[in-house]
Amino acid sequence: MGGVVRGSSRSGTWLRAPDRDVARMRCDLERILHDGAAADMSALALELGLISMAADDPHTEARISAALATLSRAIDDLRGLGSTLYPPVLVSAGLAPALRSVAERRDLRLRLELPRHELGVEARSRTGLLVADHLRTLRPGSAVRVRVRGRRFLFVHITDLQPGWRVPRHHRAVLRCA
Amino acid sequence: MRVAIAEDGALFREGLVLLLEAAGHEVVGCVADGDALMKIVATEPVDVAVLDIRMPPEPDGGLTTAERVRSLRPETGLLLLSHYAETHYLMRVLEIGAERIGYRLKERIAGVQVLADTLDRIAAGEIVIEPVLAKRLVQAPADSPLAALSERELDVLRLMAEGRTNNAIAKELFVSPKAVEKHSAAIFGKLALPGDQTVHHRRVLAVLAYLRAQKIDG
Numbered sequence: 001m002g003g004v005v006r007g008s009s010r011s012g013t014w015l016r017a018p019d020r021d022v023a024r025m026r027c028d029l030e031r032i033l034h035d036g037a038a039a040d041m042s043a044l045a046l047e048l049g050l051i052s053m054a055a056d057d058p059h060t061e062a063r064i065s066a067a068l069a070t071l072s073r074a075i076d077d078l079r080g081l082g083s084t085l086y087p088p089v090l091v092s093a094g095l096a097p098a099l100r101s102v103a104e105r106r107d108l109r110l111r112l113e114l115p116r117h118e119l120g121v122e123a124r125s126r127t128g129l130l131v132a133d134h135l136r137t138l139r140p141g142s143a144v145r146v147r148v149r150g151r152r153f154l155f156v157h158i159t160d161l162q163p164g165w166r167v168p169r170h171h172r173a174v175l176r177c178a
Numbered sequence: 179m180r181v182a183i184a185e186d187g188a189l190f191r192e193g194l195v196l197l198l199e200a201a202g203h204e205v206v207g208c209v210a211d212g213d214a215l216m217k218i219v220a221t222e223p224v225d226v227a228v229l230d231i232r233m234p235p236e237p238d239g240g241l242t243t244a245e246r247v248r249s250l251r252p253e254t255g256l257l258l259l260s261h262y263a264e265t266h267y268l269m270r271v272l273e274i275g276a277e278r279i280g281y282r283l284k285e286r287i288a289g290v291q292v293l294a295d296t297l298d299r300i301a302a303g304e305i306v307i308e309p310v311l312a313k314r315l316v317q318a319p320a321d322s323p324l325a326a327l328s329e330r331e332l333d334v335l336r337l338m339a340e341g342r343t344n345n346a347i348a349k350e351l352f353v354s355p356k357a358v359e360k361h362s363a364a365i366f367g368k369l370a371l372p373g374d375q376t377v378h379h380r381r382v383l384a385v386l387a388y389l390r391a392q393k394i395d396g
């Protein structure tokens with residue numbers, strides 16, 4: 001996983017972005033989960049729905065309904081795992097929607113300052129994973145500012161203030177873009 | 179109802195056909211990508227098209243195809259399905275249209291009642307939003323303006339965000355439509371929401387835009 005603390009100084013902690021191979025592997029794993037296990041389990045849910053239609057006694061119907069609820073919870077778990085591996089809209093929609101999605105689920109107040117130019121696929125992927133992994137370490141209600149600058153080298157500066165804390169923390173990372 | 183399906187997962191696609199047919203609907207086409215769906219929509223009358231969001235053309239072929247269907251056949255209802263409940267997808271869906279459109283999680287339509295309710299509402303011109311997403315949007319920190327709403331008003335707001343009409347909300351909460359109107363007016367007043375709350379889709383759009391802004395920007 002990315003977001004590993006590499007060191008600290010008076011100016012804050014340094015985070016390490018996942019390298020290109022790790023980012024690609026995480027993207028592939030999410031896709032395998034989505035197209036494999038998740039797809040099969042959703043199909044199984046439909047099958048249970050069909051069986052439920054044919055059921056002619058309340059006891060069987062109740063058991064199918066309970067099985068569907070269990071399956072839904074398992075799919076939810078899989079969904080959580082998939083989006084932790086790789087935010088699902090990072091490839092298609094980009095950095096801002098992907099990070100907002102993580103913040104929304106964790107009840108964070110997020111302010112983004114991103115480059116106006118579009119980031120390359122690799123830079124977007126590595127930066128997205130670095131910041132998303134960090135956001136997941138914060139407590140609900142935290143206020144976070146994420147600033148990304150640069151072209152050949154991307155400078156990432158994350159400032160977070162967790163509930164009950166008086167002093168914000170600073171985290172930085174530098175990524176070399178291909 | 180005449181339904182067309184575009185879904186790249188073979189097992190889910192076949193299961194959906196069987197479930198729709200068992201529920202009494204006619205499946206007029208069942209394909210694995212957006213381009214093939216467009217050929218069906220161009221030649222066959224379709225009441226509702228069901229599209230997987232993540233299918234060819236990649237990455238989000240369901241959304242781009244839904245745009246094309248809406249442009250070619252505005253009268254055709256659209257049901258977008260996904261493994262993920264994402265606010266970004268919801269906003270893209272609402273950009274495509276605010277009437278006769280829905281966005282739901284794949285496994286949540288497995289119950290025949292839920293599937294029938296979703297399709298009926300879309301065919302009737304409503305917006306149908308995945309309840310999981312609506313619930314997440316309504317959950318807010320203690321210092322949010324939403325904290326000024328009573329428990330019952332939060333229930334009404336969540337159901338509004340799902341795209342429910344006053345009558346449907348009244349049925350769900352076991353109250354009269356008049357009581358829902360009263361709660362609705364109180365919610366719009368407390369949150370200073372813009373828009374005409376008597377026009378259904380405008381009300382849903384106003385509520386969703388407000389909730390999204392609250393959730394994301396705090």
